[in-house]
Amino acid sequence: MEFNLQTKPKAPVVTPETIYDVLIVGGGPAGLNAALYAKRKGLSVGILAERLGGQVLDTSSVENYLGFPSETGEGLMKKFQAHVEELKVPVKEHLQITGIETGRIKKIHTNIGEVFQAKAVILATGSKPRMLNVPGEKEFLGRGVAYCAICDGPLFAGMDVIVAGGGNSAVEAAIDLAKIANHVALVHRSQFRADQILVDQLRKKENVSIHLNTQIQSVEGEGLVSHINALDKESEEVVKIPGNGLFVEIGYLPNSGVFEDLVKQNGRGEIGVNARCETSQAGIFAAGDVTDMPYKQIVISAGEGAKAALTANEYINTLKEEE
Amino acid sequence: MTFLNEEIKKQLEEVFEPMKKEVIVALFATKEMCETCEDTKSFMAEMSGINEKIKLEVYDLKDDAELAETLQVKRAPAIVLLGEGRKDYGIQFNGLPGGHEINSFISGLLEVSGSGEKLPEVFAERVAKIDKPIDIKVFVTLGCPHCPGAVSKAHKLALENLNVRAEMIEAQTFSELSDQYNVSGVPKIVINGTEELVGDQPLEMFLDAIERL
Ligand SMILES: Cc1cc2nc3c(=O)[nH]c(=O)nc-3n(C[C@H](O)[C@H](O)[C@H](O)COP(=O)(O)OP(=O)(O)OC[C@H]3O[C@@H](n4cnc5c(N)ncnc54)[C@H](O)[C@@H]3O)c2cc1C
Numbered sequence: 428m429e430f431n432l433q434t435k436p437k438a439p440v441v442t443p444e445t446i447y448d449v450l451i452v453g454g455g456p457a458g459l460n461a462a463l464y465a466k467r468k469g470l471s472v473g474i475l476a477e478r479l480g481g482q483v484l485d486t487s488s489v490e491n492y493l494g495f496p497s498e499t500g501e502g503l504m505k506k507f508q509a510h511v512e513e514l515k516v517p518v519k520e521h522l523q524i525t526g527i528e529t530g531r532i533k534k535i536h537t538n539i540g541e542v543f544q545a546k547a548v549i550l551a552t553g554s555k556p557r558m559l560n561v562p563g564e565k566e567f568l569g570r571g572v573a574y575c576a577i578c579d580g581p582l583f584a585g586m587d588v589i590v591a592g593g594g595n596s597a598v599e600a601a602i603d604l605a606k607i608a609n610h611v612a613l614v615h616r617s618q619f620r621a622d623q624i625l626v627d628q629l630r631k632k633e634n635v636s637i638h639l640n641t642q643i644q645s646v647e648g649e650g651l652v653s654h655i656n657a658l659d660k661e662s663e664e665v666v667k668i669p670g671n672g673l674f675v676e677i678g679y680l681p682n683s684g685v686f687e688d689l690v691k692q693n694g695r696g697e698i699g700v701n702a703r704c705e706t707s708q709a710g711i712f713a714a715g716d717v718t719d720m721p722y723k724q725i726v727i728s729a730g731e732g733a734k735a736a737l738t739a740n741e742y743i744n745t746l747k748e749e750e
Numbered sequence: 751m752t753f754l755n756e757e758i759k760k761q762l763e764e765v766f767e768p769m770k771k772e773v774i775v776a777l778f779a780t781k782e783m784c785e786t787c788e789d790t791k792s793f794m795a796e797m798s799g800i801n802e803k804i805k806l807e808v809y810d811l812k813d814d815a816e817l818a819e820t821l822q823v824k825r826a827p828a829i830v831l832l833g834e835g836r837k838d839y840g841i842q843f844n845g846l847p848g849g850h851e852i853n854s855f856i857s858g859l860l861e862v863s864g865s866g867e868k869l870p871e872v873f874a875e876r877v878a879k880i881d882k883p884i885d886i887k888v889f890v891t892l893g894c895p896h897c898p899g900a901v902s903k904a905h906k907l908a909l910e911n912l913n914v915r916a917e918m919i920e921a922q923t924f925s926e927l928s929d930q931y932n933v934s935g936v937p938k939i940v941i942n943g944t945e946e947l948v949g950d951q952p953l954e955m956f957l958d959a960i961e962r963l
Contacts, residue, residue: 428753430754478950569933569935570935571934581921582891651934
């Protein structure tokens, strides 16, 4: 029996009364590393987050973070958090940012009614799973359609499941599910994007079938998912792939909706940043999966978070010189 | 069998430090066909050994049927957290709260002991207005990192308004019940048997669903 203890003895809390140098929105790798760097620069800093840890907590194993050849997502995140906790950075968790007012002092509005204040803000809200947008997907959400393999995998023990996608998360999900499910069908509209080392592991699994160049058209079933219809692009035929579960792992969409009017975003809703993590709005910086920086990875998000904090530090210093 | 290693125990000691009042952990087990009852007993015994404010009472679903009925316990293993003066807030755990779910169990203990966080004002008013019986079931798996969040929110509602009952249900232990509610994604939140939410939804979504009833 494992115990995944997350609850921590009370850390200091971000308060609405204080005007911080920097407030960071988001507690994933980008937000946490930004906090580390900002604090070490001597800034007054706090983290506001819906759930500390971010997507890394939904990851079963991480094998590409330098210095940690093989860690669970949770294990790696515990180390990140412990490092930040040592510096006593105040945190306020379980809230959603609903908007930010610009100005010399930025006002951060939340769903819990409290408004927080800072001279600079770092947006590090990450991303959420992208949907297939095919008929049946919404209807069968929680009735076979799933977006978190480590959460919902056990509910499909001994059943047939389908994984949609061809990147690292899809291949990892398929490898993990193959241990629990009777059969796993991986379906992807083009060729693999995943690391070769993962694809090789997947190909070794006996209960996995791989359908590349196959486009999912609809999710079908009665009450619960029974199969998908997909277009085999080579034969141009529609094939029926049976499965009680469909795990959608086709990439991510930035959590940037609430910042639409605040900062410039590209067509995909990613916040535009320059090499210094500056956005189109003075005093608002952004880092990690929520930005238009290419490649969404833990090590990259963490690095970007550091950069955003260093740029924010310079911004705060110039403000102080002006005063 | 021991469940908690020294490291976790030490962390838990700190975590339970702020507990204000005693909490009774009323555990219901059964002698027949219960794979996890013994484990749940040992685990709860260890937890109650960590802080003296955690009092364990072990009952049998059949022998103590009357109490089970009063507390609306229908399955085993099930845990009810009772506050000062044996007050029943309707906070239940069905199935061993291990894995990630240890977090919702801890937060339940802290809340019932009176050391939880205050509900933000925007929600407090809406919660106070709930005037009909509400039953919230939150289905979870132990490997689900964002399930405890949903469980704790449901429990918080139960704590704040006695018309609300909220139970965590471990989907694999109670697979028949999960099948009955078509649970194939967690956390799945079912309110009064009809309103369904999937995912760790923010509190306002719980309240919207309750107000729709
Ligand atoms: C299943 C899976 C497997 C993966 N495997 C790997 C891997 O093996 N290696 C690797 O390098 N990368 C992997 N990734 C990608 C990696 O997890 C992300 O690139 C990384 O977590 C991005 O970090 P971030 O800090 O930008 O955002 P996130 O981790 O998404 O964190 C976002 C934070 O913002 C908070 N938030 C969001 N919106 C709001 C709001 N409105 N208000 C308040 N808070 C908000 C969230 O609660 C969270 O704390 C994987 C991802 C997934 C989902």
